[in-house]
Each structure stands twice: as structure tokens, then as C-alpha cells.
Amino acid sequence: MSTHPIKELGEVALTEEGMTFHDVTETVASVTERSAPRNWWIALFIAASFAGVFGAAVGYLVWQGVGVWGNNAPVYWAWDITNFVWWIGIGHAGTLISAVLFLFRQKWRTAINRAAEAMTIFAVICALMFPGIHVGRPWLAYYMFPLPNSMAIWPNFKSPLIWDLFAVSTYFTVSTLFWYVGLIPDLASLRDRAMGMTGKFAKVRATAYGALALGWRGANRHWQHYERAYMILAALSTPLVLSVHSVVSFDFSTSVEPGWHTTIFPPYFVAGAVFSGFAMVMTLMLIVRAVYGMKAVITMKHLELMNKIMLVTGTLVGYAYGMEFFIAAYSGNPYEKYVFMNRAFGPYSWAYWTMITCNVVSPQLFWSKKLRTSIPVMFAVSIFINIGMWFERFVIIVTSLHRDFLPSSWGYYRPTAVDVCTYLGTLGLFFTLFLLFIRWVPMIAIAEIKGVLPQADPHAEEHGDHEHHDHAAESDAALAPGE
Amino acid sequence: MAADPKKTEASEHHAPAKPRPAGPIIIGPKELPAPPKAVAARKRTSLLLAEYSTPAKCLHAAEKLRDAGYKNFDAHTPFPVHGMDAAMGLPDSPLGYLVLCGGLTGVSIGVLMIWWMNGVDYPIIIGGKPGFTLPASVPIMFELTILLSAFAAVFGMFHLNRLPRHHHPIFESDRFRAASDDKFFVSVEAEDPKFDLKKTRVLLEATHADAIEAVEETVAGESPKEETH
DSSP states (O other): OOOSOOGGGTOOOSSSTTOOHHHHHHHHHHHHHSOOOHHHHHHHHHHHHHHHHHHHHHHHHHHHOGGGSSOBTTBOSSHHHHHHHHHHHHHHHHHIIIIIHHHTTOGGGGGTHHHHHHHHHHHHHHHHHHHHHHTSOGGGGGGGSSOOOTTOOOOOTTSHHHHHHHHHHHHHHHHHHHHHHHHHHHHHHHHHHHHTOOSTTHHHHHHHHHHHHTTOOOBHHHHHHHHHHHHHHHHHHHHHHHHHHHHHHHHHHTSOOTTTOOTTHHHHHHHHHHHHHHHHHHHHHHHHHHHHTOTTTSOHHHHHHHHHHHHHHHHHHHHHHHHHHHHHHHHOOHHHHHHHHHHHHSTTHHHHHHHHIIIIIGGGGGGSHHHHTOHHHHHHHHHHHHHHHHHHHHIIIIIHHHSOSOGGGOOOOOOOHHHHHHHHHHHHHHHHHHHHHHHHSOSSOHHHHHHTSGGGSTTGGGSOOOSOGGGHHHHHHHTSOOO | OTTOHHHHHHHHOOSOOOOOOSSOEEESOSSSOOOOSSSSOOEEEEEEEEEESSHHHHHHHHHHHHHTTOOSEEEEOSSOOTTHHHHHTOOOOTHHHHHHHHHHHHHHHHHHHHIIIIIIISOOOOTTOOSSOHHHHHHHHHHHHHHHHHHHHHHHHHHHHTOOOOOOGGGGOSGGGGGGTTOEEEEEETTSTTOOHHHHHHHHHTTTOSEEEEEEEEOSSSOOOOOOO
């Protein structure tokens, strides 16, 4: 429980040494109070333009029908489901960081959990677009819900696609609740700062953040239930996040399609989801850390730990790729064997080897401490992993479908411009939402960071202070108030 | 390292430190207010607020209030302080039971919905499989368990905390704004049977408070101050 790093074990503080409670509030909250840097506007302009492209592509799709996509016999699921699975997977790291690492008392998570949870929500929004639009007539998408409809028929609850609907919508709802509950004390911080501000928008800020903070007053009688609720939500989200990607994998593994019908899919999909999600968190955090000067809170220790998780999950994914081949060979099933040979050496072998290079080879660089603590290397690898994990889903979906049992129905899938615009458009939507988030919402959990500072321990003053007397003078100099 | 007294001192004063007389700053009436002279707003002391610079001082103040037999008091801290529940003598949170009820409701709704819709009202027979079958219902039963448990956890927490509550007398204090930044507060409500403006203040003065404030609330005679919190 102690927040004191044990120097003898080589532990280091979770934030820069000598950070005060006020420094934390100031560092995080001031981002939402200053006017946005010019680069933020440029980034928002680019992202919002792509989001506009998404709107246009979807509008055209709804107007014309799904024929404007490249999907056709035999590849009926192509980029839409690839994108869906990719986005859902990205979301998983947010829940992993916020819930699983919380249950394991990994206090380093506090620096990144808020942004990672926001990323989860935005990624799930992007993911949910695809099942919505690929049904062809999105205005009838409510047929999937157990609602009375004009045909007096209910959904088929034995269908994995309906399981998926329940899993993903539960996931979105619970992630949003978890995120909001975590935000309440920080919204109260923003409200209290706005109360002391003067200026045109001070009143608007105080009203808006005040309404959202629900009158939070940091009361211990509240913290008691709040902490319990937070822990229960973490305990609920942990099996939830494992179930969501398992259910997504059921969409494939409950079919009889060679290449899909395998029992390894649920754990393999979950490992891949965590892998891709951490890569996306890394990409975003490196940008935010550089642009907003968050190096004191998001330290190299955090980045290194995330790289280690990517190394583990990347290796797990590599194991799953190998095991799929082994089982295909061991099964003696000629269709199964053919699908895997075709993946690696058939017409889509370029996609397969891109996937292997990005997902299995590139994270192996992180065995070296020098490379996993190098910002350019980790940024490049995180981008590679994002690309590689998109290709993984593409390979699973398209290579399995394009040549199955009957050679007479074989084909080759090519995306159309509308496919490409829709995909790039969701990236625009995601980044637009994320940029708005870092502009208006505390992007780091203020209250949680304060709770892991050494002076947060009420027994701090009673601890012996044998090791630091000689550093006292320097620390005092470093702590001189900035204002 | 946090035990370094100099450092802790330095971290408390982000504003330039002013020399201050010994003892806490006293804000608000020292005695019970005199009867109102005019018909104007009548003010009533609704709580006493003591400010501390470290979690430890706040924790010890809470222990003193608990030992003195106060019931309507609270600690206000920027983050949950470890050991504060015990220091205040709070019983365990009952939230877990609410969540259990939510989860049981979720799993029941899940199984009953699927059984009735697919097994009774309109069986869809595909591949000769039964209309209702338990194994195929597990994913949705599980998801609904999680969903309703999460609702119970969040809305149960709001209920136990009586949130949202945007108006509270404590927000009348300007110093209290630092409770979400870097100061630690203890508040004693006037409703507490043991509350006595003088005696309670003496008790709080003995807890090394940096400031003690009697927070006043406007009662009848004038519309309450319009302020959004």
C-alpha cells in the first residue's frame, strides 16, 4: 500500500520527484484553461476533415446500398468487419489499463488510465459504426434488439451476432460509466478553479463543469462509497473485457469456415486486442506527452512498462499464429491445411507477411532495454503494431473467405474507394473526438495521481527519514513555487 | 522522502508565504450571531470548517471528532486518504449488496427474456435445434449480469452519497475551493447534537488547523444566493 518507493529495490517514484498536490492540479487542469496551441487547431482541422469524409462515404453508402463496397461473393465480410474488430480491439487496452491493472494494484496506471479509457470509448464508437452500416438498411438496425416489431418476430438469441450486439453495447455503456465515475472528482477540481477565474467564459465553465461534477465535495463519506463503486466496476469490467473479444471471435469460430472454426480464437483475439490497444495508447500518449509537456507525469518508466506488455502480448499473438498452423497440419483436414498454406503463400501472402513483420518481429526489439526506452523506436513500433493488427483481421477474414471449399466459387477481393474513405473517415472521427477530449477534459486522473504521491500517505510524517537529509537543500530549490 | 519536514512545508505553500500569527486564522462569527437588527437576510451558521495542510493532520482531527462523540462531521480531501474511514469511525459500505441485487436481476432478465422470446412466444427452429437452450444463452445472460451490476454500482453509489447535490452550505466558503486541489478540510455540521460554536471551535483549534471558518447559510428573508457549484 505504501506509496514510498523502496530505493533499495531500485523502485522510483511514479511522478517526477518533488511534485506537490497543487503541481498535479495545475499541470493537468491548465491544459483545459489555456487557449489551445496552434498545432491543436491544425490537428483538429485535419481530423475533422477526415470525419467529414466519413460522413460523405456513409451517406453515399446508405443512398446507393452496400454495392458501393468491394464486398461480393465469396468475400461478403471484408473491410467493414476488419475495421469493426480492429477498433474494438483498440478499445480493449483502455479497459485493461483502467480495470485489470487497478485490481492488480499497478499504481503506474494512474498516469495513462484516463486517456486510455477515453480512447476505449471513442474506439468503440468507431467500431459500432460498422455493424450499423453494413446491415445495408441502417434504419432497420433495431431488428437486432429484442423490441416488438411489425413482423412479430424476436431476435435469434442463438446467433453469435446477437451475442456480439449485447457484448459490445454493454461494453460501451460500462466503459462510459467507469470513465465518468473516475472523472467526477476531477470535474470538481475544474469547477473549483473556474469559480476563482475571471473572464468571459468563467461563468460558463463553472456552470458546465459544476453540473457534471454533481456537487462533488470530496467528502470522505462519499469517497468511501465512491472507492467501493470504482473497485466493483473494475471487477466487473475485467471479465467483461475478456468476454467482449471472445464474443467477437465467436462470430468467426462458431461458423464451419476453414480458418475460422478454431478453439484458439477467444484467447488469441483477446491477446491481440490488448496488444493493438496498447500500441494505440502508446501512439497517442507519446504525442500528448510531447505536445503538452506531460513528461513529469507520464514518465519513461510508464512507457517502458507499456512496451513490456506489448512484448508479452505480441509474443502471445505470435504463438497463436504458429499454433494455428500446427493445428491445421495436425488436424489432417485438407481444407484447413489449404487455407493456411494459402494464407502464407497464396495471393494474399503480402498481407500475411506484413502482419508477421509488424506483429511478431517488430515488438521483439523491446527485449533490449536501450530500444524499449527510446522514444523514436517505441513510436515507430507502435505504428507498426497498429498496422499489423489491422492486417491480422484482414488476413483472418478475407483469406479465409476468398477460397473455401469449392474452387468454382473462389475469388479475389479488392476494396473500392468508398471502403478506403470509410476506414480513413473513422480514423478522422476517432482523432476528432480524442482532440476534443484533451482540450476540455482533464486528460490525466488528477485525484488518482495525487493519491500515489509519497506525501499522500497520512503516515508520511511519521516515517523515518534516514536517506534524504542530504538532498533536502536541492529539493527545496527545485520546489520553489513557480508563480 | 516525503517525511522531510522542509519539503512538506515547501509543498504546502504554492502562494508566497506570509508571516502569520500563531494559531489558526478565524473567519466568521466567534459567538453565536446577535439577533438580526433589520428584516434583511438572516444568517445561520450551518457548519464549522477547519483547514489542514496535510492528510495526516486532517486524519488526526477526524479521530478527535470521532472520539469526542460527533456524528455529523466529514473530512473533505482532494483524494481518498488511506485510513480515513477508520479515523471517522465509518461502517463498511453496503454497496456490494446493491450490486449483487443488480447482477441477480440481470441474469434473471437475461434467461427469462430468451426463454420466453425464443422458447415460448416465437420459437425459431434452425438446424433442428431447440428454441430455448441454456448454453447458447450464456453470453447474453453474462452481459446483462454485468450491465445491471454496473448500473447498480454507479447509481447505487450516487444514491448512498445523495448525489447529485449541487447546492450545499459548504460551497459558501471560498477557502473550500482548495479541497479539490491541495488542502484538507474537516467540517462539523450545526445539526450535530454535540455542536456548539464555541466548544467545537476550541476542539478544532487544538487540531493544528491552518484556518477555521464558520460557514453561514442564508435562511429566510431573502432569496438564497444564486451560485452554481
